């Protein structure tokens with residue numbers, strides 16, 4: 502299987518209006534010369550990024566405004582992506598979290614998180630796999646999960662569940678693929694400096710957060726090299742090993758203590 506080369510190819514990035522998605526888009530344009538389809542809800546942010554990248558790099562950029570928590574908008578968006586463009590790769594990155602006691606998470610917000618982080622990813626993945634399997638075209642899909650998929654985070658219980666779901670789903674699905682020119686990669690970063698971790702609830706956890714540019718760069722290498730899964734950062738890989746060696750109970754107790762301190766300052 503050859504490595505992916507993005508130059509002059511169309512790549513979809515969901516959640517491209519901020520954080521990791523915006524940086525992945527930026528690096529795809531500046532370092533790889535890819536044409537981009539940028540998807541998110543905030544039109545102004547996407548337009549800003551589009552004009553920045555078009556001016557700096559001359560790549561072609563399309564904007565797609567869609568709410569991934571709404572199934573009809575997910576379907577419309579993926580229809581448009583697959584009918585309009587000669588899609589080469591997709592980065593399914595859009596997600597939301599809730600950081601706080603589970604009992605305070607409303608059912609509505611729970612459903613929005615499930616819809617955005619899980620259902621939209623599965624709906625889009627099904628369509629993308631169908632497209633690449635039936636056409637036999639070369640390409641790649643990267644799904645952004647999290648280390649929370651392997652090491653569940655107390656006070657981000659539902660988020661952890663959603664990230665575990667997509668890790669299990671996508672790694673299993675890769676082994677059903679018949680098109681040997683198409684791959685699925687699951688990227689599982691630890692904490693990153695983005696809007697998601699920008700609030701004061703994360704104040705005590707800031708030292709753990711990696712710069713977004715570094716993480717985006719690692720993610721694109723993993724996608725290019727068609728890795729099955731990839732954890733960026735040496736300390737995250739060590740953390741994952743410690744989790745396996747020391748046992749879940751010990752590590753989760755420590756994590757709950759640290760996260761409680763950050764949330765409630767006690």
Ligand SMILES: NC(=O)c1ccc[n+]([C@@H]2O[C@H](COP(=O)([O-])OP(=O)(O)OC[C@H]3O[C@@H](n4cnc5c(N)ncnc54)[C@H](OP(=O)(O)O)[C@@H]3O)[C@@H](O)[C@H]2O)c1
Nearest residue numbers: 516518519520521542543569595596647692693695696697
């Ligand atoms: N930050 C971390 O510490 C961390 C750690 C591990 C994994 N991750 C994962 O990395 C990915 C990116 O997160 P981030 O940290 O970059 O967060 P972020 O800065 O909050 O960005 C999230 C992106 O998702 C989009 N989004 C959210 N809800 C959406 C919806 N309903 N419809 C369409 N787009 C939606 C947002 O755009 P709009 O608001 O404009 O729609 C935004 O572009 C996520 O999958 C996250 O789980 C993050």
